[in-house]
Amino acid sequence: MNETIDPINRMRAITISREYGSGGGEIASRLAKRLGWRLIDHAIIERTALEMGTSTQEAEAHDEYTEGRVSRVLNSMLYLYPASMVSTPPEAFLSDEDYRSTVNKIVRVAAARGHVVIVGRASQVILAQLRDVLHVRIIAPFEKRVAYVMQREGVDHHAAESRIHTKDHDRARHLQVEYHQKPEDAHLYDLVLNTSLLDLESAVEVICFTLQQKVKGLATKTGELGPAIGVSRYPDQPGDFRTAAH
DSSP: OHHHHHHHHHHEEEEEEEEETSSSSHHHHHHHHHHTTTTEEEHHHHHHHHHOOOOHHHHHHHEEEEEEEEHHHHHHHHHOHHHHHHHOOOOGOOOOOOOHHHHHHHHHHHHOOEEEESSSSHHHHHTTOOOTEEEEEEEEOHHHHHHHHHHHHOOOHHHHHHHHHHHOOOHHHHHHHHHHHHHTTTOOOOOOEETSSHHHHHHHOOOOHHHHHHHHHTOOOOGGGGGGOOOOOSOOTTTSOOOOOO
């Protein structure tokens, strides 16, 4: 692997989108360690809280949600009991727009500094226009994810199912409302991996290989990339198209 590190270092970042329980977070951690890159996951929340002058708990309430849970409760109380909320500190009403703007900035700065593996936080959308970023999606069948959550988090089958449904819904809703994208859209990614077929180390290997392939394309114009390059015309018309009758 060492002989491939130098060319790989021409890439700025890898984004990891993941279904909950697919092993995406663990893959990101192992990948960052393999490459010697910085892993950025929960650190985004801490940095966002610092920049916005609020608590980590309040930032967490907004993380990959359409509306922060704390803000949702407080805003409801403000509507129902306005007089009782006069003494509530301003940071308690941290808006989703402000949070999103700050996260966007932090993700872009991290990518600009380079050599980072970024987990979630709509990074596949925020950094979509950068050619030197690899975008990966990790998925697995529902029951495989239930088994993973039960083992990793020490919960029963029902609790694991509930956590997966909640996390998947919140992440999908967040991306759709805030960025008008769906996380399952394969066109957002360079690579989609199913961990029901691959163990986590094999997934890391595939990502590293794909990273090398994307590096090779950096010096090539985008119009000179794609499935049409290097292939010749079919000798005959494809059999699955009928010739129009005259």
